Amino acid sequence: MSSKSDAKQEREIKIVGFLCNWCSYGGADTAGVCRFRQPTDLRIIRIPCTGRIDPLMIVKSLIQGADGVLVSGCHPNDCHYAVGNFYARRRMEVLKRFLPYMGFQSDRFRYTWVSASEGQIWQQVVTDFSETIHRLGPNPGLHQTVDSAPAVSWF
Amino acid sequence: MSGKIFVAHDALSGLLDDLSKKFKVWIPQMMDQASGHIAFGVYAPGKKPELTRRSRLSPKKILFPSMDTLFKFTYVKDPKDPVRYTIDLKESFDNGPTLVFGARPCDTRGFQTFDQVFLKGQYKDVYYERRRQNTLFATLVCQDSDTACFCSSVGSGPADMTGSDMAVIPIEGGYVIEGLTDAGRKLVETSGSAPSPEQAAAAEQMKRNTAALKIGEDDLTGYADDLTRRFTDMDFWREQVSPCITCGVCTWVCPTCYCFSITDEASGMSGERMRSWDSCMFYLYTLEARGHNPRPTKMERYRNRVGHKFSYFPKKYDGMVSCCGCGRCIRTCPVSIDIRKVVKELKETADDRA
Amino acid sequence: MDDKTNALREHVKGIFSNLELVLGWEPGYDPLHTRPFYVRTESDIDRLTANCLSFQNLTRYLAKSMNAVDPAADGRKIGVCVKGCDSRSLVALIQEKFVSRDRVYVIGLPCRGTLDARRIRALVPDPARIRSVNAEGDELVVETDRGISRFALDRAIARKCLQCRYPNPVIHDVLIGDPVTPRLKIDAENPSVAAVEALSLEDRLLFWENQLDRCIRCFACRNACPLCVCQNHCIMETRMPKWITQYRNMNEKFMFHMIHALHLAGRCTECGECERVCPVGIPVALIKEKINAIIYEMLDYESGIDPEAVPPLLTFSPKETGI
Numbered sequence: 001m002s003s004k005s006d007a008k009q010e011r012e013i014k015i016v017g018f019l020c021n022w023c024s025y026g027g028a029d030t031a032g033v034c035r036f037r038q039p040t041d042l043r044i045i046r047i048p049c050t051g052r053i054d055p056l057m058i059v060k061s062l063i064q065g066a067d068g069v070l071v072s073g074c075h076p077n078d079c080h081y082a083v084g085n086f087y088a089r090r091r092m093e094v095l096k097r098f099l100p101y102m103g104f105q106s107d108r109f110r111y112t113w114v115s116a117s118e119g120q121i122w123q124q125v126v127t128d129f130s131e132t133i134h135r136l137g138p139n140p141g142l143h144q145t146v147d148s149a150p151a152v153s154w155f
Numbered sequence: 156m157s158g159k160i161f162v163a164h165d166a167l168s169g170l171l172d173d174l175s176k177k178f179k180v181w182i183p184q185m186m187d188q189a190s191g192h193i194a195f196g197v198y199a200p201g202k203k204p205e206l207t208r209r210s211r212l213s214p215k216k217i218l219f220p221s222m223d224t225l226f227k228f229t230y231v232k233d234p235k236d237p238v239r240y241t242i243d244l245k246e247s248f249d250n251g252p253t254l255v256f257g258a259r260p261c262d263t264r265g266f267q268t269f270d271q272v273f274l275k276g277q278y279k280d281v282y283y284e285r286r287r288q289n290t291l292f293a294t295l296v297c298q299d300s301d302t303a304c305f306c307s308s309v310g311s312g313p314a315d316m317t318g319s320d321m322a323v324i325p326i327e328g329g330y331v332i333e334g335l336t337d338a339g340r341k342l343v344e345t346s347g348s349a350p351s352p353e354q355a356a357a358a359e360q361m362k363r364n365t366a367a368l369k370i371g372e373d374d375l376t377g378y379a380d381d382l383t384r385r386f387t388d389m390d391f392w393r394e395q396v397s398p399c400i401t402c403g404v405c406t407w408v409c410p411t412c413y414c415f416s417i418t419d420e421a422s423g424m425s426g427e428r429m430r431s432w433d434s435c436m437f438y439l440y441t442l443e444a445r446g447h448n449p450r451p452t453k454m455e456r457y458r459n460r461v462g463h464k465f466s467y468f469p470k471k472y473d474g475m476v477s478c479c480g481c482g483r484c485i486r487t488c489p490v491s492i493d494i495r496k497v498v499k500e501l502k503e504t505a506d507d508r509a
Numbered sequence: 510m511d512d513k514t515n516a517l518r519e520h521v522k523g524i525f526s527n528l529e530l531v532l533g534w535e536p537g538y539d540p541l542h543t544r545p546f547y548v549r550t551e552s553d554i555d556r557l558t559a560n561c562l563s564f565q566n567l568t569r570y571l572a573k574s575m576n577a578v579d580p581a582a583d584g585r586k587i588g589v590c591v592k593g594c595d596s597r598s599l600v601a602l603i604q605e606k607f608v609s610r611d612r613v614y615v616i617g618l619p620c621r622g623t624l625d626a627r628r629i630r631a632l633v634p635d636p637a638r639i640r641s642v643n644a645e646g647d648e649l650v651v652e653t654d655r656g657i658s659r660f661a662l663d664r665a666i667a668r669k670c671l672q673c674r675y676p677n678p679v680i681h682d683v684l685i686g687d688p689v690t691p692r693l694k695i696d697a698e699n700p701s702v703a704a705v706e707a708l709s710l711e712d713r714l715l716f717w718e719n720q721l722d723r724c725i726r727c728f729a730c731r732n733a734c735p736l737c738v739c740q741n742h743c744i745m746e747t748r749m750p751k752w753i754t755q756y757r758n759m760n761e762k763f764m765f766h767m768i769h770a771l772h773l774a775g776r777c778t779e780c781g782e783c784e785r786v787c788p789v790g791i792p793v794a795l796i797k798e799k800i801n802a803i804i805y806e807m808l809d810y811e812s813g814i815d816p817e818a819v820p821p822l823l824t825f826s827p828k829e830t831g832i
Contacts, residue, residue, distance in 0.1 A: 055774075060752065061765045063760050077827065086825035094774055094822065096802055101706065101799045102767070103714025142718060142759045149719030150712040152704050186723060190790020191627055195721075211788060212725070221725065222757040302539040321795035398545040400569065402729035404788050418755045432753045434727075438741040489733050489786035490565060491537030491544040 013041045013133055015068040016061045020050050022080035024072035026116025028126075036123040039130035042070065049073065050111075051084025055095040058109055062099075065141045068133035070110040072125065078115065085113070107132055108139060158340040160347035161354050163329035170346060171198050171256065178254035178291070181217050183210040195255070204257045206325070207296055212485060213265060213410035214258050218286045220392055221407075222431045223283065225417070230424040248282070253290040254342075257323065260315040261481035262308050263294045263408025267318055268468070268477040272413055282430075291338055294319035296365050303482030303497055305371030314366040324358040331358035360411075373499055375465065376476050381501040382466035392454040395497045398490040401453045403434035405460070405484035405494075411477045414440070435459050457492075465498050510592065510622040511644060513559040516685050520616065521554050521588065526764040528614055529581055531588035532567040533557045540641050541626050545570065548588075559590060559685070561644045561666070564623050566780045567591065568598045569684035569735040577780060587613050592620040593689075594669065596678035597778035597813025604816060605776075607657040607738055610680075617681025619689045622662065622670030623650070627790070629665050633658045669781030669794060672699055679814055695811070701792070702799050717763070717796075723789040724762040730793045731769060736776050744768065770796040773802050775822040778813035 019025040025046050031038060047053065050073030058069045071092060079085045092111045099106045114122045126136050174180050175198050179438050182204040186192045194212040209505050224247040233239040255263070266287070273280035274287065275309050297306075297313035306312055316322050320339030324331045331350050334340030350358065384390055406412040417432035420426055433440055436457070441450045450456045468477035480493070519533055525548070535546035535556045542828035543562040548554055567589055571577040591599055596617060621644075629651060638654040649665045651658045663671065674697070676689040680831060708716060731737045731745070731799040742753045745765060752768065753761050769783070777797040784794040804810055810821045 006561070027778050056752065056764075056768055059771070060764060063764055063767075083825060083827075086827055086829075087822075089824060089829070091810070091822055092728055093807065096798065097773070097807070098771075098774075098800055099804045100710060101702075101713065102717055103710055103712075105710065116660070123631075142763055144759050146715060146719040146722055149715045152716055153709065157763060187720075187790055189792075191631060192723065192790040194789070223754060299637055302639070367663055397547045397570075397574075398565075400573075400729070400732040400786075402732040402786070403727040404729045404786075407725050407727045415756070420754045420756060437728075437746075439746055465548070485538055487788040489729055491542040491784075493538040496538070 011138060013067045013138065015042045015070060015130065015133055016066045017042045017044045017070045018047050018053055019044055020073035021046055021048050023074035023116050024114045027114040027118050027122040030116060030119030031122040034119045036119055038123055038126050041130050042126055048079050049084035050088035051081065053088050055091050057094060062104055062108060063142060065139055067139045068108045068129060069130050075113040075115055102143050105136060107136060156467050157349050158334040159350055159355060160332050160343055161329060161350035162332060162347055172200055173442040174254055177356055178252045180256055184257050188236050191354045202283045206257050207447040211487065212408055214255055215265060215410050217255055218266060218283060219269065221397055222429055224427045225283060227427050248285060250285040250289050254293065255290060256293045257295050258292060259297045260294055260311060260313060261479040262410055263292045263318045264315060265479045268411040269413055271472045292318060292321040292343050293323050293332065295323045296344050296362055298325060300370045303485040305482055306480035307369045308373055309480040310369030310376055310477050312366060313368050313370055324361050325392065326354060326357040326361055371480060375495060375498050378498050378501050379466040379469050382462050385501050389454060392458050394455040396454050398455055399453045399492060400489060403436050405488045406434035406436055406482040410479050410481055410489050415442060446494060461494065461497055510559065510563055510618060510623060511563050513618055513686050514775060517559045518554055518557050520683060521557065525551060525554060527585060528588040529585040532570055533562045533590045534559065539639060539641040541629060541639050559618055561624050564785060566595045566598055566735050566782045568595050568602060569733060570601050572735060572738050573740060577608040577612050585589060589613055590616045590618060590815060591678050592618050593675040594778065594780040595678055597675060598678055598780050600816050601736055601776055601778050604818060604820060610816065614681050615681045617678030617684045619677045619686050621676060622691050624665050625667040632660055632665060632705060667781055667785060668701060682780055688822035699798050699802055701795055702802055718759060720791050721762045721766055722759060723791055725789060727788060729786040731787060733782040733786040736773055764794060770800060773797050774800045775820045776812055
């Protein structure tokens with residue numbers, strides 16, 4: 001983590017985006033068709049539904065060094081499968097509140113709802129998240145060895 | 156020279172500092188104060204060896220790392236014909252001069268089992284062999300047994316120096332370190348000054364007293380045939396193993412468990428072939444590709460663990476039990492399964508039913 | 510737990526003919542250890558013990574080692590001894606249909622705390638040779654080869670017991686002994702979690718890395734857990750999908766514990782078994798306790814209380830807003 005500032009300049013930012021097939025993936029497509037300008041940091045993985053999201057996918061991405069993880073799906077009540085995103089939002093909210101406890105920056109993970117027609121909103125979401133991640137800088141990942149750790153009287 | 160030196164308590168870190176210039180020195184050390192976790196770690200100035208309390212993990216990983224890269228590979232494409240490729244292999248060895256300081260006799264003796272399997276058979280394990288040849292053991296004459304210790308039950312004892320290059324004998328005010336092998340003697344003689352006659356005598360006395368101790372009540376060797384007789388008695392195994400949760404603690408902490416698994420971990424065009432510890436207590440250990448598992452439940456698996464150590468191994472290697480009596484499996488077992496009791500009851504119940 | 514051995518044996522003797530077997534505890538290899546014990550015959554009953562050393566959560570065996578769902582052919586039930594925390598695991602297993610309530614006869618044991626063998630070893634002068642351990646009122650009396658030590662029970666009981674909210678079994682067919690006053694109120698802050706949260710973000714990461722770095726992947730925490738029900742199909746060990754490699758580095762160790770914790774989100778009943786069995790002393794339960802606190806705050810749900818409830822991450826509510 002000491003090399004944080006050096007690393008800032010070293011490599012490009014990579015954001016993993018998990019987008020649901022029916023809404024946000026279409027929304028991203030709409031944004032592209034409408035030629036809205038978007039940052040290029042996002043790598044999109046298409047998923048059938050945000051209900052498919054296992055919080056572990058987000059954790060694994062962050063541990064493996066993704067600088068940010070964005071999950072986007074249909075608006076609640078608009079899920080193609082009726083209820084997939086209702087399950088998802090509970091799981092993702094629990095994860096978002098849990099990440100800082102383990103020492104992860106919770107700002108590196110965001111979930112949002114964008115429909116297939118909302119190209120403009122998609123542009124805002126991506127631009128805003130991308131700016132956040134640039135502000136945070138590259139994800140330093142985990143330390144592979146720990147020389148000294150803080151004392152905690154957890155016991 | 157006598158091949159012995161005396162090191163006062165406050166001079167011990169100085170000695171380890173000197174040794175660590177020539178060797179990678181492993182010492183038992185406190186890894187976490189809150190849980191009192193002691194394990195073997197590499198010495199660095201400022202670290203204190205824990206010589207008065209037993210380590211929870213054995214020094215097995217020093218010669219047999221829990222994860223060991225055997226070689227690295229890269230697929231290299233032929234630029235003229237991209238369909239063809241060659242594989243570029245790089246062997247991987249990590250085996251500089253190493254010294255294990257402060258292991259107990261049981262810890263050091265654990266490697267005798269490894270030697271049988273990895274060095275003395277038809278095939279030699281080069282990875283183990285190179286580490287073994289480059290490693291010296293300075294073993295502590297053990298002063299403090301607990302209720303789980305049973306080294307004398309398996310043909311050893313708290314002053315057994317089998318496999319050790321040096322003996323570290325605690326006496327009043329410090330330690331007498333005695334060279335036992337040529338390499339050990341050579342190292343000792345260049346590392347300090349000889350003990351006074353009184354100190355040497357005290358060390359001899361200490362060694363004699365310790366050697367006379369009997370740690371563990373029963374003799375647990377010679378049960379090879381009893382296991383064979385008990386083999387199909389599933390009621391016996393059910394009774395012994397019911398509480399088992401089939402975790403791998405007993406095998407992970409064991410100084411003599413040498414089973415391993417080999418996997419390729421690759422990403423893109425390159426990767427590593429690595430060896431990692433495997434545990435016979437896991438379902439996947441014997442799971443076959445087709446889906447059949449010859450040891451489907453914990454009864455078969457635990458029977459194998461006991462059988463391997465106290466029956467199959469001695470039958471193959473001149474009666475040598477592949478258990479060093481350190482008691483770690485008993486101490487760390489979440490459900491308090493006692494391997495001594497299981498082995499003993501092999502015989503008693505066998506007789507009862509005969 | 511105060512010594513309830515005699516009362517338990519008496520009770521089991523009276524009902525044993527109606528039961529297939531009883532899950533209880535018996536003494537382990539030394540006075541500081543206890544073994545889970547399957548009472549299969551009448552003569553086994555006198556081996557049963559129930560005291561402050563009855564650590565193990567026996568409901569683990571119900572889901573993983575036996576058929577506790579289908580009614581027995583002869584109508585006999587499985588008897589199981591539960592402390593307060595264990596009973597919550599049982600409720601969670603009933604919720605998820607791994608155990609049928611009709612299949613078990615629940616023997617409830619109100620509990621003032623179980624001992625932590627590691628803390629006792631640090632407290633007594635000669636931990637290698639302990640002859641006996643007894644709780645007498647609020648004192649613990651430990652006899653070793655070098656004499657008798659007495660100290661406050663609270664200094665020797667497990668961390669989970671110091672913050673116990675449910676010392677009395679939440680379901681039971683019979684209660685042995687009088688109910689106990691909980692140490693913490695249900696909505697009280699978890700002091701251990703608060704201690705970790707007091708650190709800065711960077712220090713929290715270092716704290717967890719330092720703890721998890723010791724992990725040797727023995728899977729004791731997973732296997733001891735009554736709610737880790739996937740058994741031989743755990744994603745820790747599958748190669749496809751490959752969540753975890755054979756590397757023993759920080760990434761994999763961290764990932765393993767995240768898997769364990771997140772798969773228990775909304776299900777963990779804080780029985781503390783994962784933490785107790787860890788051979789390298791990682792405070793594994795501390796991770797799950799935070800998730801439980803989040804779920805309590807967010808969804809007002811506590812696991813293992815109501816057998817009819819559905820664990821919150823296995824269901825949803827369309828009305829929820831703000832998340």
